[in-house]
Amino acid sequence: MRDFAYVRADSVEAARNAAALPGAMLLAGGTTLVDLAKCGVAEPATVIDISHIDGLNAIDVSADRAVFGALAKMSHVADNPQVKSLFPAVSEALWQAASAQLRNMATIGGNLMQRTRCPYFRDPANFPACNKRAPGSGCSAIGGVTRGHAVLGISEACIATYPGDLAVALVAFGAEVDLGERKLKVEDFFLAPGATAEREHDIRPGEVITAIEIPGSAVARRSTYVKVRDRQSYEFAAASAAVGLELEADRRTVHDIRVALGGVATKPWRVRAVEEALKGKPLDEDTVRKASELAMEGAVDHGANHYKIALAPRVIARAILKLGETA
Amino acid sequence: MTVHDMKHAASDSARLEAVGGRLSRVDGPAKITGAAKYAFEQQLDGLTHAVLVGATIAAGKVTAIDTRAAETAPGVLAVLTPDTIMELRGASDWFGNPPALSTYCPLAREVTFSGQHVAAVVAETFEQAVAAAALVKVWYDETPAIVDLSDGKAGDGIAIEAMTKEWGDAQAAFAEAPVRICAAYNTPREFQAAMEPHGLIARWQGDELTIWEPSQWLDGMARTYAEWFGVPFENVRLVSPYIGGGFGSKALALAHSAVAAAAAKMLGRPVKLVLNRPQNFTSYGGRAATRQTVAIGADRDGKIQSIVHRGVNETAVDGMWVEPLGSVTSIMYATPNFSSKQNVVRVNTVVPGAKRAPGENPSAFGIECAIDELAHELGIDPLEMRLINYAEQDPHTKKAWSTRQLREAFAAGAEAFGWAKRSPQPRSMRDGHQLIGWGVAAGTYPVRRAHGEAVVKILADGSVEVESSSIDMGQGTYTILAQTAAETVGVPVSQVSVKLGDSHFARAGVTGGSRLAGVMTGAVYKAAGQALDELVGLALSDPRSPFQALQANTLVVQDGRIASPRGEGPELSIAEFLSAVGRDQIEAKGDTLPVNTTPEQRYKNYTTIAMSIPHTEGDWSRYSWCAHFVEVRVDEDFGTVRVSRVVSALDSGRLYNPKLAESQWKGGIIMGIGQALLEEGIVDRRHGRIVNGNFADYMLPTNADIPDIQTISVGIPDPHSSALGGKGVGELAIVGIAPAIANAVFHATGKRVRDLPITLEKLI
Ligand SMILES: Cc1cc2nc3c(=O)[nH]c(=O)nc-3n(C[C@H](O)[C@H](O)[C@H](O)COP(=O)(O)OP(=O)(O)OC[C@H]3O[C@@H](n4cnc5c(N)ncnc54)[C@H](O)[C@@H]3O)c2cc1C
Numbered sequence A: 001m002r003d004f005a006y007v008r009a010d011s012v013e014a015a016r017n018a019a020a021l022p023g024a025m026l027l028a029g030g031t032t033l034v035d036l037a038k039c040g041v042a043e044p045a046t047v048i049d050i051s052h053i054d055g056l057n058a059i060d061v062s063a064d065r066a067v068f069g070a071l072a073k074m075s076h077v078a079d080n081p082q083v084k085s086l087f088p089a090v091s092e093a094l095w096q097a098a099s100a101q102l103r104n105m106a107t108i109g110g111n112l113m114q115r116t117r118c119p120y121f122r123d124p125a126n127f128p129a130c131n132k133r134a135p136g137s138g139c140s141a142i143g144g145v146t147r148g149h150a151v152l153g154i155s156e157a158c159i160a161t162y163p164g165d166l167a168v169a170l171v172a173f174g175a176e177v178d179l180g181e182r183k184l185k186v187e188d189f190f191l192a193p194g195a196t197a198e199r200e201h202d203i204r205p206g207e208v209i210t211a212i213e214i215p216g217s218a219v220a221r222r223s224t225y226v227k228v229r230d231r232q233s234y235e236f237a238a239a240s241a242a243v244g245l246e247l248e249a250d251r252r253t254v255h256d257i258r259v260a261l262g263g264v265a266t267k268p269w270r271v272r273a274v275e276e277a278l279k280g281k282p283l284d285e286d287t288v289r290k291a292s293e294l295a296m297e298g299a300v301d302h303g304a305n306h307y308k309i310a311l312a313p314r315v316i317a318r319a320i321l322k323l324g325e326t327a
Numbered sequence B: 001m002t003v004h005d006m007k008h009a010a011s012d013s014a015r016l017e018a019v020g021g022r023l024s025r026v027d028g029p030a031k032i033t034g035a036a037k038y039a040f041e042q043q044l045d046g047l048t049h050a051v052l053v054g055a056t057i058a059a060g061k062v063t064a065i066d067t068r069a070a071e072t073a074p075g076v077l078a079v080l081t082p083d084t085i086m087e088l089r090g091a092s093d094w095f096g097n098p099p100a101l102s103t104y105c106p107l108a109r110e111v112t113f114s115g116q117h118v119a120a121v122v123a124e125t126f127e128q129a130v131a132a133a134a135l136v137k138v139w140y141d142e143t144p145a146i147v148d149l150s151d152g153k154a155g156d157g158i159a160i161e162a163m164t165k166e167w168g169d170a171q172a173a174f175a176e177a178p179v180r181i182c183a184a185y186n187t188p189r190e191f192q193a194a195m196e197p198h199g200l201i202a203r204w205q206g207d208e209l210t211i212w213e214p215s216q217w218l219d220g221m222a223r224t225y226a227e228w229f230g231v232p233f234e235n236v237r238l239v240s241p242y243i244g245g246g247f248g249s250k251a252l253a254l255a256h257s258a259v260a261a262a263a264a265k266m267l268g269r270p271v272k273l274v275l276n277r278p279q280n281f282t283s284y285g286g287r288a289a290t291r292q293t294v295a296i297g298a299d300r301d302g303k304i305q306s307i308v309h310r311g312v313n314e315t316a317v318d319g320m321w322v323e324p325l326g327s328v329t330s331i332m333y334a335t336p337n338f339s340s341k342q343n344v345v346r347v348n349t350v351v352p353g354a355k356r357a358p359g360e361n362p363s364a365f366g367i368e369c370a371i372d373e374l375a376h377e378l379g380i381d382p383l384e385m386r387l388i389n390y391a392e393q394d395p396h397t398k399k400a401w402s403t404r405q406l407r408e409a410f411a412a413g414a415e416a417f418g419w420a421k422r423s424p425q426p427r428s429m430r431d432g433h434q435l436i437g438w439g440v441a442a443g444t445y446p447v448r449r450a451h452g453e454a455v456v457k458i459l460a461d462g463s464v465e466v467e468s469s470s471i472d473m474g475q476g477t478y479t480i481l482a483q484t485a486a487e488t489v490g491v492p493v494s495q496v497s498v499k500l501g502d503s504h505f506a507r508a509g510v511t512g513g514s515r516l517a518g519v520m521t522g523a524v525y526k527a528a529g530q531a532l533d534e535l536v537g538l539a540l541s542d543p544r545s546p547f548q549a550l551q552a553n554t555l556v557v558q559d560g561r562i563a564s565p566r567g568e569g570p571e572l573s574i575a576e577f578l579s580a581v582g583r584d585q586i587e588a589k590g591d592t593l594p595v596n597t598t599p600e601q602r603y604k605n606y607t608t609i610a611m612s613i614p615h616t617e618g619d620w621s622r623y624s625w626c627a628h629f630v631e632v633r634v635d636e637d638f639g640t641v642r643v644s645r646v647v648s649a650l651d652s653g654r655l656y657n658p659k660l661a662e663s664q665w666k667g668g669i670i671m672g673i674g675q676a677l678l679e680e681g682i683v684d685r686r687h688g689r690i691v692n693g694n695f696a697d698y699m700l701p702t703n704a705d706i707p708d709i710q711t712i713s714v715g716i717p718d719p720h721s722s723a724l725g726g727k728g729v730g731e732l733a734i735v736g737i738a739p740a741i742a743n744a745v746f747h748a749t750g751k752r753v754r755d756l757p758i759t760l761e762k763l764i
């Protein structure tokens, strides 16, 4: 870890001003930033501690919408009774993320900004080539250990998986990220690598996430998050699915559905093809499994991550059928 | 040195306190409250900090090191390279064999594995050392590396003749057997993954060296330091009050230890060096990756006629590690014909090392899966299969077992598990999406024995002190030695304090191979008995003794009080008595060595493993035994495996403290679950580097992965194994867990996974 200057911001305004300076990085819960600084990936010149800004940790939930301040803790949002009843997939995604200790430290804003777990990205001393870290240096993962890497949204520049859980639920339900001056859909906030793997978010120097807003909906109310991994807890997803379901009055025909995937793509991955294939269709196992396969259109593996192509549709199907059973 | 406040653990119940009682860990409160100070938590004046620079290639030469930027960085005191670090002498190995080279440089010029230390930076603060270490530039001349056993360049390796075990004509008998199975079983590189990293503080005062370092073997490591620096053994003091997990990895002084001690000498200031987490995956060896083939030929009624076994384990380019893969294969089942051979293959890794039950653990994975395959082939229940081939004596040495409660273990485990209700067909049990499987496997571990020494003091206030340079890495040495001394002298446990982890105390050999409890309870029993004899002798004979007038020939010491056996005459507390006779303490040193042992032999006994006593010495073959019954649930869509039930019945002989033994067994079972389902050091094949060397990516089981575990003790005192009748506890229970799980996964899914770990993509 390199020496850095430390500044405590007392207001969003102060944070914005400080964050606009070159080499400045925001510090919220620190669970990503400190970790990456130790690996030698993050080398901030100035750390701007925003964790003491008043009023940024509010959790405000109604049937119409949920608003989480950027500094709200993962564990607080996960445990909020209204989040649990009106946005269950959001609560479940958070509960299944990281560990209890991390969830108590980590913030919602920081969570969106977490970086990939690609092992090559995290070891600059041994693997200098990484387009995400050093644009144009190449990709050490391609041809290497790829078990955790993405099969969707990849490019020649980068195949790193977006590792988070919460954002998968957020893109499913059309959430927005509030940057103060502008608001954008979480889905657009995340960027696939393309030729610019280093750009993961549509965020500009000096911008600070202040809140996340999720519109309330029937699909959000009946929703779930299914996360699959070798270890029962404290592991990133091999594949995960956030699904919301609204049925017709007959209680078996799909009226509206939302499906997003985690653990298999370079960004939180909404799969509209699956949604479209199921709208107006009866909710039987065969139909659901077939439709779920559509999520893998265009998927490309790099050997060890091949299993994700088989796994991800099954995770989607399980989530949809699970919601169907509770109809 | 550590004195525990025993009051926390004290109980009124004598039953709890006696040897065999369920006394809670006496060091528990100190650990839970954070009062326990681990080795490198010492605060020393003038402490400096060293950080290592690791090789970024797996094979080749260091051609140049540019230290200029690091040297001028803030706070830097020294940058050490192979050219600038002081020259050390070669040290003998753990058998006491003299070194091949007379000098030793702990920083590498020739790189044989990724992460090998090539330089070190010492600075005033840790942060300064870290920052400066990143400025050290190293140039290499890289050569192709052999990354692992499956590397095309690896070859067949070196035959280890000493591992060959053969009787009968195994090949011919296999060829003629009416039923045959043959399969290959692989285990990956695994790591001990202790919570407490490796590291040390080294301080020189003149030519006296003090090392604070977590250690499973103070005397052995002190010897290594003494030899490296050419100082007398007595000049080195190793202090290791607590160990935050070792699992076999903390028994040797390693290259990083040498760097720290050399830096301290060169700078004339104490140096602290702690490996960071990734360095804990490259600076010392975990369990070697292994490959085995097991061929079994049997009659149609299931009786084994022949076992042919071949094993390979990886070792380092510049170091030898043999993981004895035929160890369980050769003793678990009766067979008239047997052949086992083993090779080792050199690859570019740090020298592999001991991890809980080295040898027995992977060996059991092979044979215990193979026997399950044979049972399935024959349509015989896998438990029945094991009983059909029960070995009534050691099939290898043909000696009688000292004790073997394995039949009892099978019976007790099966009963508690409900094995009789198992439906034999694979994929025949399910619960919704979950396929349910039941598996069984046996395990064993030899009773490794050695000699030990202890000092027991009876102090003026009537309390008892035990001193030993043995250690407690969580297994309960503090507690059982307190129990042993309390019972032997006749005082409450609350009046005993145990001091461990200082090489200036009475000597002890390695804490490994599950031998320490047996060795040390024996030594303390002896020393405490001598102290008691002296106390009673004094009471009977000292002219100032109130008991002298009794003319008795013995006295009873109980609950800290001295009285005559029949209760006539005076009754005094030990403190009152000592004050009456004007003694301020009684001290006895006891050891279990033969009386005519020379000082040289003693030194060798404690500082090498050359004098440990074979488990098949004399008329007996001595082993601990266990039977594991496991239920798994496999998600049929996802391929994820969860262990939902474990019942294990174990024979560790007499238990000195059942509560602690159960914890050890459970710890082994949990580690076995990790081994079966999660753990694997993943190597980048192009760079020969472990890419998951951290606790987020090297998967260890969490509490959520562990079901309720039921352990049942079926042991009986084994007088041939130890002074007090115990056999080994610490390593036994991990042996057989992975095959029990693999067998259960087969029963659940019909898929035989022979490569550990059983991750989801192997089942999907
Ligand atoms: C071992 C481990 C396991 C984990 N497992 C999971 C998992 O299973 N699932 C999962 O979803 N996550 C997981 N995580 C990630 C964890 O959720 C994130 O580390 C955490 O949410 C980050 O939040 P923080 O407040 O600590 O962020 P910080 O570390 O403080 O910040 C992270 C980044 O976001 C920036 N930032 C912070 N706040 C703002 C803001 N308001 N506006 C703009 N930028 C900001 C910082 O500059 C920094 O770059 C895991 C993390 C670890 C270390």
Ligand code: SF4
Residues within 6 Å of the ligand: A116, A118, A119, A120, A121, A129, A130, A131, A132, A133, A138, A139, A140, A141, A142, A157, A158, A159, A160, A197
């Ligand atoms: S996959 Fe992306 S993050 Fe990983 S090494 Fe390649 S460029 Fe870097």
